[in-house]
Amino acid sequence: MKKTFLIAAVTFLSISSYATTWSYNCSGGGKVIFTSSDDTTVKQATAMGRAWCDNR
């Protein structure tokens, strides 16, 4: 049980340390925050942010 918990904690820490946080500001106000893997490009993050601003 202890071992499983330890593995889960280490896995979580390694995933979270490689996550990139994005804050996308809409032109008319409001913002959305999301994470992605650290190889995500600005273009991909922009697409997500723009879609949110247009459809929220």
Next chain:
Amino acid sequence: MKNILSLLLIIICQMGYTQDGIVYYEFTDAIGVGGGNGEIYNAYTMFSKDKSYYVAAKDSLENAVSISKAKSHYQNSSGSKNKISNGLVLSAQGNQVVCNYSTKRLDSNVFDGKQIYMSETLPKFNWKITKQKKKIGSFECILGISNFRGRKYYAWYAPEIAVYSGPWKLNGLPGMILEAYDEGKNVMWNFKSYKFPITVKQDYNIRKEKNSKKVTFLTIDAFKKYCINTIESNYESAIIIAKSHPGMTPVKAPMTSYYIESFE
């Protein structure tokens, strides 16, 4: 006798008008990224002995160059925190704060896609005045430190300008605050210039939207609820959008990642 009285009245009126001054700042919104990496807005605080009026993010204070310059990708030094900005978020009224030191009231508004107005008791800061000094412009300034609604603020004030004012809601130091920032430099106010006296009579009231019939001022508790609900509903709509964008995981970040103030 009548002439003397008239002359005295004019002098008294002149003295009344010459109590006002103004400090111009650059306000940096690096919320969510920190390190002062964010959009730069023009701002000012107008002050008298017992009142102050602060405004930033106002249409008329910016120009096409500053709006376009703000449209950028900001990130922290490790690249783990990113902010994509579509330029400055402006409104005709701007984000205003009016402090009345006599009535101990503070009125403010923020533009969050729509105008939100608030009214509260003037917040009391528990400033710790340090021995650190530096010169800002031609003023000898002293550093004061205080926590306020989720952030630790460092404020440099000029005792020579003997008012309790500053940028945004920061107040209560024995001198005008000329520079301020929070611990992670998510928000920063940098001194640009100072003018004293202003001889034209100033208006220390919140400017409201022109076509709004009735404006409701929220209490600070109602504003807290508004922030919580907005974060929640934005998160829920982001989950739906993220289904079409693999690899993107919406998060409900702490309130300080969205707003200057946190009530958590």
